[in-house]
Amino acid sequence: MKYKPVKDRRCQNEKCQDHSKFGEGNIIRHSKYKTRLGRRRRYLCKTCKKTFCSTKGTPYYRLHKSRLDFDEVVQMTVEGVGISSISRIKCFSWNTIASWQYLACQAADKFNDHKLKGVELMELQADEIRTFAGTKKMPMWIFAAIEVWSRLWISKVVGNRNYRNIKTLLNQVIDACRIVNPFIFTTDGFEPYSWATKNLMSSICLYAQVIKKRRKNRVIKVERRLIIGTKPKIEQLLFESEDSSTINTSFVERLNLTIRQGCAYLGRRTACHSRHKDLLANNLELQMCYYNFVRPHSALKFGDETRTPAMQAGLVKKQLSFREIFMAVAILFWWYSVFMRMLVQVERFSWFSVQQQQLMKEAPEFDVLTVERKDC
Ligand SMILES: [Zn+2]
16 A cells, blocks of 8 residues: 655654655654554655654654643743642642753744844833842843744843843844844843943944843833934834833843743742752743744734734734644754744845945934943
8 A cells, every 4th residue: 555655754863864854745644553542644755765753843742741731831830839839739740841841941942043033123121130140149141032023032041140241132133133224132231231332233233232220119200312323313212112102121021920820930038049050041941932833912912812022023824832843843844944043034134234334325414323331
């Protein structure tokens, strides 16, 4: 009997020469095997003659419980329930929950890497959250950047509050985004933001800082400083903006709250704080995937439809579920992602070179205002 080739699978054997090829016709249906929860399909690669099951390469591979249980555990993780609580609710061991979370985070990381590409940047805001890993003597910072129009959480970095991490954050933004027009970039008054922006994005953005003065934990004064760009230009961009009417960091601060509520490690006066920096970074990768692709955003309500930030940014056409994300990890369009990455590189290169040339010509007009910082 001749089997038809399966087009939506690729070989899971890493040593196979067709491992990275997709839709080549080398995969056929092989047989079925029994599990406690029903029959599952096995596939055969005609190139390397190896067989693999439908869950190979996904977090569900060799799972001894149902996929529904796995999805529920992941859902609780991103809704801010700690590992011990999940373990008590589901009656699974603590180690099982921890290993499932690790698998889910790895899959989310791969998915984010493939999907967060080619976002059109209109307005960018960045901020950081203070937390700790291990002991309170080891403060840790979470840097996050949000594209305001689509509410897409573009990049995150976990580490010390220094220039290097801010540079990494901005480089991630530049990698993930398509920059068509100059955009507004707003942060708090932390000085390294200003240096990094001048070094990495000075020709492509108008940069401003929002500095809040507090007394007894209350904001008493808000100061707005324009660092790169001219006042008429930023006023024009604010006039055209659908979201902001003034220089602000409200959207990234709202994102900070969402992150804090969704991550059990970030609770205040909690016993389940992160014991290691990597655990925190992994958990945030899962949070990012959930926020961008799964959770509908209440600010993106259009009639009966409430979109996710990824839908608004045009990265996906519908709201995804964790099942779709985890199963997609095994069958991601490898060649498609490479093509998109090349396209973004080419676009960025051409756009940057045009911008640089214009900047050289228009240097006197594109006035760079440098304001001396006062203590705040
Ligand atoms: Zn193969």
